[in-house]
Amino acid sequence: MNQIPEIIRVVPVNHYVLLASVIFSIGILGVLTRKNAIIIFMSVELMLNAVNLLFVVFSAYKSDPAGQVFVFFIMAIAAAEVAVGLAIIVMIYRRMRTTDVSLLNSLKG
Amino acid sequence: MQLTSRAKRVSNKKLSLGERLYLPAIVGGLGITIKHFFRKKVTINYPEEQRPMSSVYRGLHVLKRDEEGRERCTACGLCAVACPAEAISMVAAERKPGEEHLYREEKYAAVYEINMLRCIFCGLCEEACPKSAIYLQSDKLAPSFFDRSDVIYGKDRLVQSMETIKTAKSLKSGLTTSDRYVDKVFKDGKY
Amino acid sequence: MDVYFFLAKAVIILLIFGITLLIATYSTYAERKVAAFIQDRLGPNRAGPWGLLQPIADAGKMFFKEDFIPANASKWLFIAGPSLAMLTACLTSCVIPFGGTLDLSFLGISELVPVQGIDVNIGILYVFGLVSLGVYGVMIGGWASNNKFSLLGAIRAASQNISYELAMSLSIIAIIMMTGSLSISQIVADQDSFYKWNVWRQPVGFIIFLVCAFAECNRTPFDLPECETELIGGYHTEYSSMKLGFYLFAEYINMFVSSAVISALYFGGYHFPGESLVAGLMPAGALGHNLLTLMGILVFFGKILFFIFFFMWVRWTIARFRYDQLMNLGWKSLIPLSIANILVTGVIILFLNS
Amino acid sequence: MLSITILSVSGLVLLFVGFLNKISLSRSLAVAGLGLALVALFYGNQNVLIPADMDTQLSFDGFALKFSALILVFAIFIVFLSGQFLRKEFVQSAEFLAVTTFSLVGALMLTSFTHMITLFVGLETLGISLYILAGTDKKSNASNEASLKYLLMGAFATGLILFGMAMIYGATGLLDFQAIAKSSKDSLDSGLFQIGVFFLLIGLLFKVSAAPFHFWSPDVYEGSPNVVMAFMAVVVKIASFAALFRVFGHYFSGFSFLWWDIVYYACLASLIAGNFLALIQKTVKRQLAFSSISQTGYLLFAILVMKGNMALDGLVFYLFVYGCSILVAFSVITDWFGTRSDITLDELKGASKKDDFGAFALTLAYLSMAGIPITGGFIGKLFLFSPAMEAGLVQLLIAGILSSVVGAAYYFRPIIHVWFSAGQPVIEKERNHQWIAFLGGAMLLVSGLFPDTISRLIAMM
C-alpha cells in the first residue's frame, strides 16, 4: 500500500499551491470589495479553505499527518467562529435592519 | 355539577420518571395500533358489494302512478309547502280530454321539479301528500352529480316507470316511510 | 482488480440502485396500505391486483400533471431543490453492505465480491455527509418558491435536521468506539452472532438513533416541516408534478436508507441468528457460500422492510410534536443522553480492556 | 498548563454559578479563579494532569511566565472594574465573566505556545471570546458594530496567519516552531518560506493593530463597552505582543532578514499614524485607541531589537506600565461617567473640582502614557529605547522621539481639561474603583521612581 498515488506523481505540488493561492486571493478580494457582512464572512471562509487545501496538499506530498490534523483544527474553529459571527450579524440586523458594512457608521472610521 | 357520567377529570400531577420517558406509553400505543392492523377490515367494496339497507331508509324520490298507470299527483302543492328545504316546485295544468289514462284527476303537474342539492331527504313531502303520490324509496340512493344541470330532477326522472307498476314490488314501495316503519316495528316485534 | 470485478461491482451498484428505487416506490404503496390496515381499512386495491400497480399510476399522474413554476420564484434554484434532494437521497445507499461476499470464481473473478457499492473505510461519515447535505434540497426549494410558508417550512426542516444530526452522530460514536472502525461493513462484521448485535450492547444509543432517524426523515411525529395545519404543505407548497414527486420520493428513499443503516448498525445487518448452523448445512464451495450470502441479503432486506414498516407504524401511533417540544427533545434530552452514553461506553470499554 | 486548566474549570463553574444570578458572587469567584491561576503559575506543577512524556505544545518557560503573570494580574483588576458594567447595563454577568475567563485561556496559550497549532488555537480562543465581549452591550449600536468589525477583521487576519503557517509548513514540513528555527538552510531559502513568514507577520501585526493594519482598532475600541476596551487595550495587547515576540523575537530571530524590514516600517507607521491621528480625536476612547496604536509602535522596538533579556524585560516592563496607566484611566473614567462609552474630551473639563484624587490619578496615567519622568512610562520607554540604540536604530528612535512630542501634545489635552479648563464639571462622582486608581497610580509612581523593584520582580520570574 505504500505506493505513491498517481496524482502525486503526475501533478507537481506547485500546481496545488498556485490553486490555493488563487483561491486565497479571491477570498481577499471578496473581503475588500464586498459590503455585505455575510459575504465578507464567506470570503473569509474561502480563504480558510484555501489554507486547508494547502495543508492537505503539503501533508499528502510530504506524507506527514500533522498537516491534516491542523486542517481538522481549522475546520472546527472555523465552525465556532461562524456560529459567533452569525449571531453577531443577526444581532446587528435586528437593530439596524442591514448587514451592509458601509452603512454601519455609528462609529466614525 | 356533573352533567354527564362520561366526563373525565384532568389531573395535572407531575409525571413520574417512567411516564416522562414516554417509551412505555409509546410501546403501549404501538401495541394498540398493531392490534388494529390485524383486525377484520370494515371496508365494503361498494360497487361490488353493497351494504344491506334498512327498510325505513329514505332514498330517492319517486312520483307514483296508480294501478292503471295514471299519475297520482294533482299538483296541489302541499308537498312544496311542507318541504323545509324548499326544494320542490311545480306547475299545475288542466287535464285535456283524452288524457284520462295519463292523469288520475282533472288537475295534474305539468312540471314537477326537485332540487336534489336542496333536498334533505326528510320525508315530509311524503307525509304531506294527500294523494299518496310522492314517496322516498328505501332501496335507491340519490346518485352523485358531475354537473349542476343534473341536479334538478324533473318529471322525466321522478315519475315511476311503467314497467314497475306491474310488479308486486310496486305495492310494497307504495308505502310511506312511516308505514314501513310501523311494518318494521311489527316485524321486529319491538313495540 | 480485473475488468470482471468492476463489471460485477457495476452490476451490484445498478442492482442496489434499482432496488432502492423499487423499494421506495413501493413504500408509497406500503404507506397507504399500512395506514389503511391500522385504521381498519383496506387501502388501495383498484389498480392491479391488491392495488399493486398503484405506485405506477401515481408516478404516471405525477409525470403528466402541469409543471408549474411560480412567477417570482428563482427558476434555477426552484428546479435545483428537488433534484438535490433526490440526488443526496440516492447516493447514500452505495456504502451499505447488503450482504456478505459473493464467490464469483466461475466468472473468473478471483476475489470475493462484497455485496456493497463501495467499501470505504469511512462509510458512516459518508452517510452523515450526505445526510447533512440533504438539507440543501429542502432549503433551496423552500427559499426558491418565494413563498412565506415554503420558507418557514424550509427553515424548520433545516433547523430540525441540523439539531437531530448532532444527537445522531453522537449516538453513533459509541458504536464506533466499540468497533474501532468507521466502515459499515466492519461494524456489520463485528455483529456476527445474535447476542453481539449492537442493539443489545447499545440500547440507549439505538433509541436515540431511531428517534433521530425519524426526525431526519421528517417522519411523524417529527413531520413539522410539512405540517399541513400550520404551513399548508411546508417547503413543497409551491411544487407540483414530478418535482413534488421527487421530494416525496426522496423522503421514501431516505426512509429506506435509514432503515438499512439502522439494521446494519444495530441489528447485525445481514447476519441472522443461527447463521453458523445454516452455514454447516450448506453445500461446500462457491454455491454454498453464495447461497448463504443470498440468505443474508434476504434477511437484511427483511430487516429493512420491518423498519420501513416500523416507520409507518409509528406514524399512525404517535401524534405530531409541537415545535418547541421538538427542539427541547433534541437539544435538552437526546444530546445530553447521547453524550452520557458515550461516556458510559468509554468507561466500560476502559474497564473491559484493563 | 495548570493555570490554563484552572481557568477553564473556573469558567465552567462561573457558568453554573450564573444560575444563582448573583453578580457579586460571580465576580468574586472569577477573581478567585484568576488568582488561583496566578498562584498556580508560579507554585504549581504545570504538568500535573498530563503524562510526563507528553508533548503539550505549550511551554511555560520564563518568557511565558512573565507575560502570563502580567495578563492574569491585569485581568483580575479588570474583572473588578467590570462590576458596574455588569450591574447597570448587562444582566448576563456569568456569561460575561466566563467568556472573559475563557479568553484568558487563549491569552495564556499565546504566551506559551511552541507549535503552530497552539498558536492558532490560542489566537482564536482569545479572538472569538473578544468578538463576543465587544458586543456584550447589546443595547448599543456602537457595541454591535464594534463586534462585527472586530469579527470581520479578526477573521481576515486569522486567514492571513493561517496562510502563512501553511506556507511555512510547505517549505519545511514542520509545524513546531523550535524545529522550524533549526531547520535546514535550503528549505528556508524557498519562496514559500518567505511568503509564509510574510503572511504570518502581517497577520500578527493585524492582531496587535500595528499601522498600516490598525484601521479596525479605533472603531472596535470606541464601540466596545469601557471595561472591554480596557481589557483589549491591556490584556489582549499583552497577549498578542507575547505571541509576536515569541514567534519573531525568539523562534524566527535567526532569519530576521526576512521580516525585519517589515516590522521596521510597521513600527514607523504606527508611531506616526497613531500619534498624529490621535491629535484630532474628540472622544476619550478614540484617543486612547489611537494612542494604543502608537504604543504598539514603541513596543515593536523590542521585536526589532529581539536579542537578549534586555529587550524582553523592557517589553514586559513597558507593558506593565502601560497596563497600569490604562487601568487607572479606566477606573477613574468609570467612576466619573459610569458605563457610558461615548465620553468626549470636553466632558472632562473641570473634573478636578469635584474629584481631585481621581484627577490626579488620571493625570499620572496620561503622563505615564506620554512618557514623562517620575512616571513609569518614562522608564519603560527608556528600557525600550536603550537596547534599540544599542542596535543602532537611530532613525527610528528619532521618529519615536518626534512622535512622542506629538504624543505629549494630545496626552496633555485631557490633563489640561481636567485641571485647568474653566467649566462646570459634568461628572458624577462615585468612589467604587478608587482603590484601583490608587493602586495603579502608586504602581506608576513606584515604577517611575524605583523601577528596580519592578524590573527585579520581572527578571525573577
Add this chain to the structure above:
Amino acid sequence: MVLNLFYFLSFLAILSAIMVVVSKNPIHSVLYLILTFFTLSGHYFTLNAQFIGVVNLIVYAGAIMVLFLFTIMFLNLKDDAFTGSRVWFNLSAVLLVLVFAGILVVKIIPAQIGVASEMEFNSQIGMVENLGTTLFQHFLVPFELVSVLFLSAMVGAVMLGRREKGEKNF
C-alpha cells in the same frame, strides 16, 4: 486521466470561488461556496485524504454553510443594497489583489518544495486511524483546549443571538 481530473476540479474551484465573490445574490454566493467546497473535497479525495474530504463536506457544506443559508434566508437578504459609488475603491482593491496574486505566483512557480521520497512515503496517512493517532497522541492538549473555545463560542453565540426582553423583531 488524473491530470485532467485535477484540472477540471481546479477550474471548477476557481470558477465557483470567483462566483462567490461576484454574485449579486447572497444565496447564490452560498451555493457557489458549497460548490467550491465540493471541488476541494474532490481534491482531498484524489490526494488520499478521504477523512478530511468527508469532514470538509460534513463540517463546511453540511453545517457551516447551512448556518449561512439559514441566516440569509432568515434575514431575507436579497441583493446588495447599492450605497454610493465604490467603483474606484473596488478597482483599486482588484488591482491590489492582482498584484499580490502576481507576486505569489512569481514566488511559487520556481519554488522548490520538498516532497517525501518513495521510500518514506506512506499513502495511509490520510486514513482515520493515522489521523486519530496523531491527534490523540501528539495534539491532545490543543484538542482539549479547543473545547474551551467551543464553550466560549457557544455561550457567546447564545448570549448575543438571544432576543432580549422587549425586542419585537423575530
Add this chain to the structure above:
Amino acid sequence: MNSLYLFLFPLALSGMAYLSGKKAALQQILALAGLLGSGALLYLANSRGLSDQQVNYPWITSLGIHFSLEINGLNFWFLALNALVCFIALFYHINQASKNLRPDVVVLIFGVQAILNGVFMAQDLMLFYFLFEASILPVYFISSRYGSPAAERATLKFFLYTLFGSLFMLLAILYLYAKSGANDFLFSSLFADNLPAETQGWLFLAFFLAFAIKMPLFPFHSWQADAYAESPVESTILMSGILLKMGIYGMLAIVLPHFPQGVTDYGHIFMGLSAFGVVYGALIAMVQYDFRRVLAFSSLSHVGLIGCGILAYSDVALEGVILQMFAHGVNIAGLFVVSELIASGAGTRDLDQMGGLSRQSFGLTVFFFIFLLGSIAVPLTNGFPGEFQLLMGLFGYNIYLGIFCGLTVIFSSVYMIRLFQKSMLGLETDGRAAFPKLNASQTFSLFLLAALVLGLGLYPQVISRISNSAVQVLLRAY
C-alpha cells in the same frame, strides 16, 4: 553626604508643606527654613571640602543608572541661586495669597527646588535627564492652573518645546551609552574616551538644542514671552530665575567640556544667532507695553549674552557666565516680584495705564530702581562684573561680535529706564485705588535681593573664588 541632604531636604519640606495645609504662618516658616537650611548645607559643604560631598547609589540596575550626586565648584552657585529664587517665589506666594493660600503651589515649589538641586548635582547623565525633564512638570502645573486663561496654551507650548529639545538629548545620551560600552550612565564613563569629531558634532547639536530651548537662546525662544506673561508670577520667577539656569548649567557641565569639537564646529553659528538674540530681545523689549513682556525680552537679551559667553569658552567669559548667571537670577526675580506688586497695585500690567506710582510707594520705587540698576549692569551692582567679564571674553573671541553685543549695555538701559519712567514717574492715572504699602515680609524678601544686588556688585570675588577652579577644569578640553 550633604549633596543627598540637599536633595532630600526640600522634598521633606514639601511633604511638611502638604501636611501643614493652609496655615500661612507655618508655610512661611517652612520657606525660611528652606532658604536657611539650604544655605547652611551649602556653607557646610564648602567649609568641609566639596569633594567629600558626593553620594552614589545604584538606581536602575538593569541599565546601570546611578543615583549619583556631587557638589562642585560649578554647581555651587546654581544651588545657592536655586535656594534663593525658590525662597523668593514661595515667600511671595505665601504673602500675596495669604487669604487663599494654595498649598499645592508651595508643595510644588519645594518639589522644584529638590528636583533642580538634583539636576545641578547629578553626576549620572540619565539621572540628570530624568530630573531635567521632571523639573518642568511642577512649574507647568503651577502655571497652567493659576495662570491667566491663556496660560493653558502658553504653558503647553513651553512644555512641548522643552520636551522636544530634551528628547533629542535623550537620544544623544542613549547613543553615548550604546557607544561607550560601559554599563552605566555616569559622566565619568560616558565621556571617558574622546569622541570622533563627527559624532561630537551631532551630539553637540542634540544637547545644545535641549539646553538652548530651555535657556532660551535666540531662535528657540518663541515660547518664552507667552509663558512668562501668562503664568502666575511665582512660576515666572521660577522659570526666569532658576529653570533657565538649567540650560546654562547643562552647557557648562556637559556641552562645553565634552564636545569641544562640536563647539568649535558649530559654536560660532549659535553664537552669532544668540548675539543677534541679544540685540533682538533688547529691541523688542523697547516697544512692549506689557510689563512682564518687557522683562521677558530683557531676559532673552541677557541670556543671549550669557550664551555667547559660554560658547566663547575663555576663562574670563566663563567666570562672567557664572557671575552673570547668579546676578541675572537675583535681578530678574526681584524685577518680577516688583512688577507683580506694581501690577497688582495698579490693577493692570499695561504700561500706558500706569504712571506716577513713585509717589504712592516709595519703598517699591527704591527697590525697583536698585534691581533696575543691577539689570542695566551699572558699576557697583551685581550685573556689572559679570557683564563686563562676558563682554571682555567676547572681545577676545571676536571684536566685532564684542561690539555688537556691547550694544546691549545701551539698549538695556533704554528699555529699563523706559519701564521705570512709564510706571513710576509721570502723572498719576485718575481713579485708581490706593496703592497698598509694602508689608514686612515683602520688604524682607526684596531687601534680601537688593542686598545681594549691591553686595555682589561690591564683592564679586565671593562667587569666583569657589567657581574658579571649576572654570579651569572646563577649559582643559580646549
